[in-house]
Amino acid sequence: MDHEQEIRVMQREYFDFLDDEADQGIYSTTVSRMLEDGQNRLIVDMVDLRKKNRKRAEGLLKAPVDELIAFQGALKEMVGLLKPELAKELSNMEFFVGLEGTFGSKHVSPRSLSSRFLGSLVCCDGIVTKCTTIKPKVVKSVHYCPATQRTMERRYTDLTSSDPFPSSASYPTKDEDGNPLETEYGLSSYKDHQIFSIQEMPEKAPAGQLPRSVDVMVEHSLVDSCKPGDRVQVVGEFRCLPSKQGNVSTGMFRSIILANNVITMSKAADVNITTEEFTKIRSFAKQNGRTVFDTLARSLAPSIHGHEYIKKALLCMLLGGTEKILPNGTRLRGDINILLIGDPSVAKSQLLRYVLGTAPRAVATTGRGSSGVGLTAAVTTDMETGDRRLEAGAMVLADRGVVCIDEFDKMTDADRTAIHEVMEQGRVTVSKAGIQAQLNARCSVLAAANPVYGRYDQYKTPMENIGLPDSLLSRFDCIFVMLDTLDADADRRIADHVLQVHRYKENVNNRAAAPETADSLNTASTQDENSEQDSSTGQRVLTIYEKNDVLRTKGSGQKILTVEFMKKYIHMAKMVQPSLTQEACEVIAEEYARLRSQDAVENDESNNTAVGGGRSKMARTQPVTARALETLIRLATAHAKARMSRKIE
Missing domain, CATH: 3.30.1640.10 (mini-chromosome maintenance (MCM) complex, chain A, domain 1)
Known part of the structure; x- marks a missing residue:
């Protein structure tokens, strides 16, 4: 045949x-x-x-x-x-x-693509990082010769076509006898084509390795089906194209996916919750009632001693408020931004690392290691066509997630100014090199910084210690000043807690000191909180509390939730959309009026915000603007989500 x-x-x-x-x-x-x-x-x-x-x-x-x-x-x-x-x-x-x-084994990521997939159909997951402009590609050209009054046509195929034999790339201007030809553009056929790059998901990239990417070519109706920052699944043929250097073909090949379908993935986190787990989470929320918020906050970063108020704020940030789009198009953000500023060695970076491991979508960066365009978006030049193209930054890639910025004070003022629009409007506007574009960057910002003088100077005002402009501070919903105070009792409790952590790690290593196989050796040597939860849920049973909880204080009777349960609980709680009651509106309005009217804020019981030991009042750490009213609403909404309540009470 x-x-x-x-x-x-x-x-x-x-x-x-x-x-x-x-x-x-x-x-x-x-x-x-x-x-x-x-x-x-x-x-x-x-x-x-x-x-x-x-x-x-x-x-x-x-x-x-x-x-x-x-x-x-x-x-x-x-x-x-x-x-x-x-x-x-x-x-x-x-x-x-x-x-x-x-697609079974053909469902891959840019990192797992290899030569064995060449010529076959694959489904590749990734996040779009850059797109080229849409260009027409000639399929059939029709030419008319005035001298002979004849019409001729030519079809064009290349290495990306289904035709195995590519045609000549030359465009005819004369016939065989040297008579000039006129192109009949109305009878010629063209097709749109575009190339974009997809990169492996930031949360799935191995630590310490650069993320891999692959180019995707789309044609016809698939052009403009995605933009930088979108998470997509691309179905198409994985093909290699010969590369040329100086019109000479080399042995190196450029791989590309010829797409026949582009599926935009949901912005929500991909967390699988079974019916039994759903029932268990609902019953846990109902049984604990008002105390569920404290239980969840206590289970955040249990290896870090103290900082109760900060952990509660981080829990509110993970849950988030409720985003609202008004009929006139105005957007009220639901993302909560938090700034941690304080002395060295108060666990600021460790709190950021825990959020990175708990949040379903999080991107980490540092002040010195990132620029303004690296955080938002950049306009670059395509090396092949010379055209301008848009590349998404860290905040665009973390859409509907969390951006953790360490060493926030080390950023230059110009770079910090670039994130003002993102923190309030949730989008990035680019107007460079003839490109006008808006990209979604609806993410929460968790920043950690040191004071201006290295350590917090208690003889200066908080504004002088922080050293950030009011326009930026007003965009943070919560600002925590973390001090390394001299307290013998507190130091003793911290020392006991740290030593308990080290004893726990030592026991794990001793228990796995003589593994039988290489696989068990790798498992034991890389074991941490997350891997323990994976092993405990290997039988598809969701464990609520830590079984070997040696991190809690002896005799406290307070249990710690497992990381797996925390992730699924937060994922379910984020789906709740609480509504404001009349009583809650009155309380929020009174509290906002009190904050605006007084010149000094009364010192709360929190040690995180205490500036002087004996003073009952302190200077304000941030300006109280109209944004503070929306902050109160967002925090109240997050608290209601933690209880899985439909009403903000």
Whole structure:
């Protein structure tokens, strides 16, 4: 059987799959709806194809070029059957097939792509980092010769086409006799094409290694289907293209994915919660009632002693407020921003590291290691075409997540100014090199900084110690001044806690000192809190409390929640949308008026914000503006989410 006969046989099998009137007529109805909407791309689920024709499903994964040619031919035949009035125009129309569903071992990330996937169909997850502009590519050119009054046409294919033999790239200007030719642009055919890069997810990249990326080429209706910062799944053929240096082909090849479907993933975190876990989480919230907030806050970073108020604020940040879009288009942010400023060795960076491990989507950066454009967005030049293109920064990549900025005070003023818009408006506006664009950056900012003088000077005002402008401080919902005070009792408690942590680690190492296999050796040597939760949930049982909780103070009777339970509880609590009651509105209004009216804020019981030991009042750490009113609303909303309450009380 020759190649054309094989294509016809495959086309008949695909037509039988689409003509499913014997079943439920799902794809017949889908094709009709596609034509009514003026679309030319049919999305097919691989699960449906695998159920009806397993051979064709396996062929699509192994040799997608011929299979897609036959599939699209069957789709065109199906369109002619459903719409007989299009029979005359059908020869000039193009229809495409997009794939979705499960791909098994072909579901990869940019890091796991290798040469064994070349020529096969893959599904690649990633985050879009840069996009080129949309360019037209000539498919067919028609030329008219005035001297001979004849018309000629030429078709163009390249290494990204389904044709195995690329045509010449030369554009005809003269015929065989040297007569000049005129291009008939109205009769010529073009197609849109665009190239964007997807990078592996920041939270899935191995620590200490650069994230991998791969280029994706989209054509026709798939162009402009995503923008920098979007998390996508790309289904397409993984192909290599020869690279040239000085018009000489080298042995190095450039890999690219020729997409036939681009699926935008949900911005929500990918956390799987079973029915039993859902019931267990709801019952835990109902049983603990008002104390659930304190229990959750106490379980945040249990290896760090004290800082109760800071842990409560971090819990509010992870839960977040409620974002509102008013009818006139005004956006009220629900993200909570926190600034930790204080002396060295007060666990600022450790708190940031814990948030990085707990938040479902978090990006870490430092003040010296990042610039303003690196945090927001940059306009770069494409090395191949010379065009300008947009590259997303850390805050755009952390959309709907948390950005942790350590050494915040080491940033230059120009770089800090770049994040003002992100912290309040939740977007990045770029107006550079002729590019006008807005990118979503709806993320919470958790920053840690040292005072201006290295250590906190208690003889100067907080504003002089912090050294940040009011325009930036007013965008932080909570500012905590963390002091390393001299207190014998507190020092003793901290020392006992740290020594308890070291004893716990030593016991783990001793217990895993003689592993039997290499796998168990790797598991034991890299064991931490997260891996212990994985091992404890290996039987699909969600453990609420830590079993071997040696970190809590002896005799306190306070249990610590597991990290796995914390993640799933926070994920569920974020879905709750509490509403303000009239009583809550009155309390918030009175508190806001009190903060605005007084010249000095009364010193709370928190040691984190105490400046002087014997003074009952302290100078204000930040200006109380109208943003403080929204801060109170966001904190109250987060507290209600922790209780999984529908009302803010």
